[in-house]
Every structure is written in C-alpha cells, then in structure tokens.
Amino acid sequence: MSCPNATGDPAPEVTWAIQSTVQVAEGQTQLTFFKSNRTVVGPDGTAYFTHVIAEDDSDVSNILYICLGVSEIAPQDYSLGTTVKLKVVPPRDGIENANKTNLNIEPFLMYGSPNKTLFRGGQENRLWCIFGG
Known part of the structure; x- marks a missing residue:
C-alpha cells in the first residue's frame, strides 16, 4: 500500500496504523500501529505484507x-494521509496454501536498497531487504 509523498522540514517519517471502524465509545475509535510478523513499512512509507490472510x-x-x-x-503529532480499505480475495485456483509448505510461493524481493548506497557518519544509516512469499 502506498502513501502519498509527505513533505515538510525536516522531512516527516511515514508509518501506518490500523483503525477499527467499530466505535470504542461514542465518537472514539481504536487506532493501533501497523506491525506484525507479516508486515513492514519500507523507507519510502510503503506498507508491505509478506502474505495476506x-x-x-x-x-471482514x-x-x-x-x-x-x-x-x-x-510535539510529535501524527498527520493523517491516505485511508485504504483492503479487500482480500480467494486464490484463483481455489487452493489455500498458508499451511502447506509445498504449495507456498517462493520468496521474492519486494524492496531492496540500491546496489550502491552511500553511508554518512554521525547519522543513522539503513539497508533494506524486504521479502515476500
């Protein structure tokens, strides 16, 4: 899932949250950060799923x-950007493969750092390697 380019000085960090559409109390909904062993937010703010359920x-x-x-x-205020409603569809072949290792998709690179990456001293530097499958 892509997020529009966020601009500011300094450049804002982009992250994702999950909002429950069921109200906790009148006028209130629950918001949790997008984090599981199947999800990650890349350096450009794109949200990746290794696989969906x-x-x-x-x-659902x-x-x-x-x-x-x-x-x-x-203060660290979060600004809202894009809202995404995700639709998960059954596999075209009708075969559910989540628990069948012989049918799972081979790992594939969804995002990787450029082959040539410049590291700078005195700041945080990261390499990215996001796989799915």
Missing part, C-alpha cells in the same frame, strides 16, 4: 489502514 480484509475485520506522517519536531 482473510483477517487483513477491511470488511471492520478495519481501515491509515497512512500517517510524523515529524521529529516536538
């Missing part, structure tokens, strides 16, 4: 995925 479907679980931008400048 039925519970990731917005209608009464959830929305929300792109958020946050600046390192205090």
Whole structure:
C-alpha cells in the first residue's frame, strides 16, 4: 500500500496504523500501529505484507489502514494521509496454501536498497531487504 509523498522540514517519517471502524465509545475509535510478523513499512512509507490472510480484509475485520506522517519536531503529532480499505480475495485456483509448505510461493524481493548506497557518519544509516512469499 502506498502513501502519498509527505513533505515538510525536516522531512516527516511515514508509518501506518490500523483503525477499527467499530466505535470504542461514542465518537472514539481504536487506532493501533501497523506491525506484525507479516508486515513492514519500507523507507519510502510503503506498507508491505509478506502474505495476506482473510483477517487483513477491511470488511471482514471492520478495519481501515491509515497512512500517517510524523515529524521529529516536538510535539510529535501524527498527520493523517491516505485511508485504504483492503479487500482480500480467494486464490484463483481455489487452493489455500498458508499451511502447506509445498504449495507456498517462493520468496521474492519486494524492496531492496540500491546496489550502491552511500553511508554518512554521525547519522543513522539503513539497508533494506524486504521479502515476500
């Protein structure tokens, strides 16, 4: 899932959250950060799933995925961006393969750092390698 380019000075960090569409109390909904052993947010703010399950479907679980931008400048307020409603569809061949290792998709690179990456001293440097399958 892609998030629109967030701009600011300094550049905001992009992350994702999951909003329950069921109200916790009147006028309140639950918001949790997008994090599991099947998900990651890449350096450009794109949200990746290694694989989807039925519970990731917005209608099945009464959830929305929300792109958020946050600046390192205090106070750390999150600005709302894109809201995504995800629809999970059954496999075309009708074969559910989540628990069948002989039918799972081979791992594939979804995002990787450029082959040539410049590291700078005195700051955080990261290499990215996001796989699915």
